Amino acid sequence: MILPMNHEQVSALAPISLEQSYILYGNMTLRAERSLFAADVEEGELLAVGSYLQGMPFHAFSMQLFSAEEDYDVTEMLNYFRQHPALNLAVGQNGVCAVPHDCLRRVTIPGTLSQREMLLMKLVRPEKLLAQGDSRLLASSEAEAAVGLAQQIGMISFRAEEVAEMPHIALFSEQDEPLAMAGFHVYEEAFVEIGNIGTSEKHRQKGLGTQITSDISRLGLKKSPNVYLMVFADNPQAIRVYEKLGYETVSRYAFVEFAL
Numbered sequence: 001m002i003l004p005m006n007h008e009q010v011s012a013l014a015p016i017s018l019e020q021s022y023i024l025y026g027n028m029t030l031r032a033e034r035s036l037f038a039a040d041v042e043e044g045e046l047l048a049v050g051s052y053l054q055g056m057p058f059h060a061f062s063m064q065l066f067s068a069e070e071d072y073d074v075t076e077m078l079n080y081f082r083q084h085p086a087l088n089l090a091v092g093q094n095g096v097c098a099v100p101h102d103c104l105r106r107v108t109i110p111g112t113l114s115q116r117e118m119l120l121m122k123l124v125r126p127e128k129l130l131a132q133g134d135s136r137l138l139a140s141s142e143a144e145a146a147v148g149l150a151q152q153i154g155m156i157s158f159r160a161e162e163v164a165e166m167p168h169i170a171l172f173s174e175q176d177e178p179l180a181m182a183g184f185h186v187y188e189e190a191f192v193e194i195g196n197i198g199t200s201e202k203h204r205q206k207g208l209g210t211q212i213t214s215d216i217s218r219l220g221l222k223k224s225p226n227v228y229l230m231v232f233a234d235n236p237q238a239i240r241v242y243e244k245l246g247y248e249t250v251s252r253y254a255f256v257e258f259a260l
Contacts, residue, residue, distance in 0.1 A: 002080045003039050005049075007032040013039060014046050014066055018191065019251045022120050022228075023062040023098045026193075027051045030186060036087070038080050040072075050077045052087065055161075059095035059260065065103040073108040082260065093260045101252035111259035117233035118253045122226070123217055125246030130214040135169040138181070145178050146170065149200060162196060169216055171208055180208040182216035191226035210241050217245060 007028040010016070018025045027035040034054045040047040046066045053060040061081070065072055074097070082089045089095070099107050101117065138146055143163045149170075162168070168183035179200050186193035194216045199209045220227040229247065231238050232255075 001041055002076055003041055005037045005039050007037060010037050010039065010049055019120060020100060021064045022251065024049065024051055024064050026186060027053055027062060030188060036084060038077060040077055048072055048077065052081050059089060059093060061095055061097040063097055063099050063107065065106060071106045071108065075110055089260050091260060094257055095260050097256045097258065099254045099256060101254055104254045109256050109258050112256055113259060114257045116255045118255050119231050119233055119249045120228060120251045121231060121242050121247040122228050122250045123246055124248050126221060128246035129217055130211060132218060133211040133215050135171045135212055135215040138163065138168045138170055140164065146181055149178050149181055149198065152200065167219060168196065169219065171212055179203045180212040182212045187223060189224050191228060192220040192224045193228045194220055195229065213241060214245055
């Protein structure tokens with residue numbers, strides 16, 4: 001049976017781990033006002049918890065299984081969200097569901113179109129960060145330049161609101177052209193998640209990505225000792241940069257694209 005819930009009810013129902021259920025954990029603790037939750041309960045046993053995060057540039061779902069071994073079909077859970085009056089999930093659109101990698105083999109998502117693996121990495125050796133570079137904080141008047149660079153690079157999880165809500169930095173040319181930028185998806189004392197990292201196409205292979213990542217990591221450490229990032233597993237160049245700077249993989253997730 002699918003039961004609508006709020007984040008407090010989900011928390012009371014089952015422990016949600018930051019690293020093992022990272023996206024769901026963030027929805028519950030930091031983005032509750034933008035998230036919808038549902039639990040699948042059968043004969044008093046919690047089978048799964050699902051969430052939908054509003055305000056993303058794509059239909060963003062997350063799923064966590066709690067039954068020990070049983071396979072799980074998400075159809076009934078997705079039907080709950082499809083019918084939710086606060087959402088506009090039309091047939092013909094696509095969604096993306098984040099599933100912890102250790103649950104993936106037991107999850108059936110109808111209409112699956114593609115699948116990518118995402119790594120959650122944590123900064124565990126901050127002494128490997130580079131010396132502070134020439135990056136500087138973006139002023140509110142420069143938000144449009146950040147949006148333009150994000151569009152040029154094709155950042156799939158970029159939200160313009162984050163530039164105003166959380167610190168973002170950039171490296172600039174002598175002509176004040178933004179060459180590389182970085183910011184945060186989460187900026188809290190409990191933990192930060194760096195993101196919106198990218199370098200202008202014509203200025204790559206110059207070490208700018210490494211420097212801007214190091215600089216935003218240093219800024220993150222001023223807010224919290226727990227600094228994370230997420231990166232697709234099929235981006236080995238970025239992973240090598242993060243490992244060079246002292247990050248290591250702490251968990252893995254599947255991002256499953258499917259037809260609604």
